[in-house]
Amino acid sequence: MTQSPTLVNTSAPVIEVRSVRKAYGEKVAVDDVSFAMPPDAILGLLGPNGAGKTSLIRMITTITAPDAGEIYFQGAPLNGYHPTQIGYLPEERGLYKQMYVGEQLLYLARLKGLSTRDAKSRAQEWLAKFELDGQWKKKVEELSKGMQQQVQFIATVIHEPKLLILDEPFSGLDPVNATRMRTEILRLHAAGTAVIFSTHRMEQVEELCEYIVLIDQGRNILQGKVRDIRRQFIEHRYRLTHPGDPLPAALAQRYELLNHTPSTVDIQLSEGEDGNVLLRALLDMGVHIQGFQELLPSLNEIFIKRVTRLNA
Numbered sequence: 001m002t003q004s005p006t007l008v009n010t011s012a013p014v015i016e017v018r019s020v021r022k023a024y025g026e027k028v029a030v031d032d033v034s035f036a037m038p039p040d041a042i043l044g045l046l047g048p049n050g051a052g053k054t055s056l057i058r059m060i061t062t063i064t065a066p067d068a069g070e071i072y073f074q075g076a077p078l079n080g081y082h083p084t085q086i087g088y089l090p091e092e093r094g095l096y097k098q099m100y101v102g103e104q105l106l107y108l109a110r111l112k113g114l115s116t117r118d119a120k121s122r123a124q125e126w127l128a129k130f131e132l133d134g135q136w137k138k139k140v141e142e143l144s145k146g147m148q149q150q151v152q153f154i155a156t157v158i159h160e161p162k163l164l165i166l167d168e169p170f171s172g173l174d175p176v177n178a179t180r181m182r183t184e185i186l187r188l189h190a191a192g193t194a195v196i197f198s199t200h201r202m203e204q205v206e207e208l209c210e211y212i213v214l215i216d217q218g219r220n221i222l223q224g225k226v227r228d229i230r231r232q233f234i235e236h237r238y239r240l241t242h243p244g245d246p247l248p249a250a251l252a253q254r255y256e257l258l259n260h261t262p263s264t265v266d267i268q269l270s271e272g273e274d275g276n277v278l279l280r281a282l283l284d285m286g287v288h289i290q291g292f293q294e295l296l297p298s299l300n301e302i303f304i305k306r307v308t309r310l311n312a
């Protein structure tokens, strides 16, 4: 039964997961996971296959309940009202293939508490945004896979949820439609919607997410701001871009050089050595510097490093 909203604390984390555990028989899928998601954040929920991400999302959306621990939504214990504040696009798409697109959107929007009138006008508006306005009377099975995905995205956002949970939202979309969906997600976020974004595509996470939670084998192994995490994994490496002339021999004698290309080389410093001192040394050696940049590890490198280290 849907419960009425409890007191909403808009400065509280939109979702707070406290020591949550979930097992399926002997298999512990989520093991003592805790994190708090700042209001209006875009948070990347990451982890290798089988890490427990879907199990966690299913608890946040109240599809299943934790065996232990608590989940809070805007400061209140998760209850039957909260699903109306959440939009979830699961990785397995789940539209009724035989239903007409318009009818389906109205049905799903009504389930989320919209009046028929609002549901209809919003469905028409959203379909027009995705250039699907001619599809109202088509059966879902008559649409391409990418179009079905866009219709399901519309069903996920039509009730203007406070929290959007998107599992691989861009998979199967061509670049134009992926860009269109990304624009709509960012527009919703700018209007105050918090987003949990689950994907294996790290470049998308770097582009969209300010925060990440990384889970592996059911446990939360890394969390925080992407910027801070990248700094934590800093490797004291600098990329020099030069015109392609041979580099002075003294450079290779003094420093470890990596990843040569005709016009770049990465220079490894040891811990405690200063990038500014390196820059000065390059100038003193007469190197023609076209570019000089500290290399921060990518999320992909951090993911592989953390996950393989723990599984070794």
Ligand SMILES: Nc1ncnc2c1ncn2[C@@H]1O[C@H](COP(=O)(O)OP(=O)(O)OP(=O)(O)O)[C@@H](O)[C@H]1O
Residues within 6 Å of the ligand: 024, 027, 028, 029, 047, 048, 049, 050, 051, 052, 053, 054, 055, 056
């Ligand atoms: N209904 C279930 N019954 C038994 N085991 C399950 C069930 N659902 C998930 N599991 C197991 O729990 C673990 C976590 O699965 P989950 O689907 O949450 O991972 P995931 O991080 O979403 O993986 P992926 O990235 O591959 O989608 C896996 O070992 C999986 O086999």
